[in-house]
Amino acid sequence: MFTSRPATGSLAASIHNLHKQYVLGGETVHALRDVSFDVPRGDYISIMGPSGSGKSTLLNLLGCLDTPTSGNFFLGDLDVAAIDDDHRAEVRSTLIGFVFQSFYLLPALTVVENIEVPLLYSGRLDREARQRAIHLAEQVGLGSRLGHRPTQLSGGQQQRVAIARSLVNDPRFLLADEPTGNLDSQTTTEILELLDNLNKEGRTILLVTHEPEVAEHTKRKIVLRDGRVQIDERMRPC
Amino acid sequence: MLAWWRTIRLSIKELMLHPLRSSLTVLGIFIGVSSVIWLLAIGEGIGRKAEEQIVDLGARNIILNTVKPSGDQAGEGLYGVTREDFRRLKNTLEGHLERTVPIRALSKEFGRGPRTMEGRLVGTTAGFLEVMRMDVEEGGRFFAPIDSIEERPYCVLGPEARNELVPYGDPIGATVRIGDEFYEVIGVMKQKKSHSSDEKIKTDDYSKDIYIPIETFWRRIGDVIITTGSGLFKRDIVEVSQIVLEVQEQDQVLEMAQVVQDTLAAEHTMPDYTMTVPFELLEQARTTRLLFIVFLGMIAAISLVVGGIGIMNIMLATVTERTREIGIRRALGAKRHDITRQFLIESIVLSTIGGLLGIAAGLTCPLLASPVRRTLFYLFPSQMAALPEEIRNVEPMLVTWSIPLSLAIAVAVGVLFGVYPAMKAAQLDPIEALRHE
Secondary structure (H helix, E strand, C coil), X not given: CCCXXXXXXXXXXXXXXXXXXXXECCEEEEEEXXXXXXXXXXXXXXXXXXXXXXXXXXXXXXCCCCCCCEEEEEECCEEHHHCCHHHHHHHHHHHEEEECCCCCCCCCCCHHHHHHHHHHHHCCXXXXXXXXHHHHHHHCCCCCCCCCCHHHCCHHHHHHHHHHHHHCCCCCEEEEECXXXXXXXXXXXXXXXXXXXXXXXXXXXXXXXXXXXHHCCCXXXXXXXXXXXXXXXXXXXX | CHHHHHHHHHHHHHHHXXXXXXXXXHHHHHHHHXXXXXXXXXXXXXXXXHHHHHHHHCCCEEEEEECCCCHHHCCCEECCECHHHHHHHHHHCCCCEEEEEEEEEEEEEEEECCEEEEEEEEEECXXXXXXXXXXXXXXXXXXXXHHHHCCCCEEEECHHHHHHHCCCCCCCCCEEEECCEEEEEEEEECCCCCXXXXXXXXXXXXXXXXXXXXXXXXXHCCCEEEEEECCEEEEEECCECEEEEEECCHHHHHHHHHHXXXXXXXXXXXXXXXXXXXXHHHHHHHHHHHHHHHHHHHHHHHHHHHHHHHHHHHHHHHHHHXXXXXXXXXXXXXXXXXXXXXXXXXXXXXXXXXXXXXXXXXXXXXHHHHHHHHHHHHHCHHHHHHCCHHHHCCCCCCCCCHHHHHHHHHHHHHHHHHHHHHHHHHHCCHHHHHHCC
């Protein structure tokens, strides 16, 4: 069982020579070629690039939803590129928090219950779970909507629930896939402020986006093109 | 533990999202389970009734009946079981028999003053009450051995005979005319409950009988019966109409029956008697009942399988419909077996609810049996009349073990038919599943 112990070094993650290729319609597609970078703890990285550049593939690999064809991906001292399906699920539930473009809340569950879902899989569903979920809901400003269903919430509110859910296991990493892609500019600002604050509290965040103004919020910008890192630019100190 | 409880609650919530779909699925199992209980109860009811009838005859008894041999074989004169047979059987089986009761019966006219009736005159001995499971009313008595030995002119009335002949006052001590002779009443029989229906094991209607000691019968009535009518003169000579042998141990009955058979076969060249062994019938009835239960159980099992297929169908549809949800859960850290468990629990919840409701409906079986029967009689009078009496008037009896059994089967059906959809859900690739619209 993994626990989210703090990383021993100053690196939250480290990626070495990551390759990913798959066969699509008889043709071999090189989605990622030789991608390497380090993620220091507390970093705030935006990953950009045109569609087909490998952003999603990289995110799936970082999120342990997929395995690379070759290369290493260290989370702390664990090489998650080499572990099996159940093991990856464990990493997802303990070390990684996901925020998606379309929120991906479960419609049958209330706000609190949605926040609790990852606890069910990390084995931390104990008597205090409910308190923790409520506390997180309050942190993202939804303290008054605990019993609502996702369909009764606005897009911004749903994304707040999703963010609260991603934090419930206190992960090392927050992975956000176009978190503001489905939101209007007013809500986008609010959500980005929320992410900024989480980073200020020391949370390591990677977000995929194609909007430059979103990328402006982050400390470092990685641009992919044709599966390679084209630009890796630090805008603010980590 | 908390996680399991949470998963169960979650699955109920999921199922409540589609109430109609879920309840139709539950209906399949409900019908299966309640029909298991109903059919077994009906099978048990029919079997029990048949057994009761046989037990009425006495499971330890061997019954020999005199029958008239058919046309050409029959000479003029003596046929049937004889006093000699009776004596020989008594001696041969000495030590294995509880009691032996000879019976000689004949239609006669009874009378008392101006009242007359037709009835059956039965000559027998003291053991008759025990083997027939009958009893006399308070105040009277049946024959003592001495009555037989001394050939006393005593008689005991059947309940109907008493009502006809001595409607008022104390019958004990009254004088009754049988044929041309007079007998003193020493007792009255209690009404016997009869489970009779089947021809073969018919327990007779005893209510119009008058009983006298068999020695008295032999002395006063004799063996010769002469029947006359227009162009008809028939002479029958019968010594004993029926012998009931009660064996001491039930497991010796079949063996003793064989001995009886052999003993009599040597003396009887004509088929002028029959032997009935209720125990044998009992065995047969048990086998029949078992067959019945297996047969009905299979029908019910088929309906459970159909219900199971319904569950599988719905779960497969659900898995497809909830592919995205599966992807989300996988991304949030669910392992394959977490997904398997979730869907498996949903199908078990469905089948268990169906099972519990089915048991509740099954328990109403004894209450609903007679209204259902009446409705059927009303709707299909002629068809119902054509059914055998056992089936027409069956009283279903709940079989206790059918309740846990059918619940277990229902749960098993949920597991069996839930496993495949649940595995299918777990095998989905999380990335593909997340992309699913």
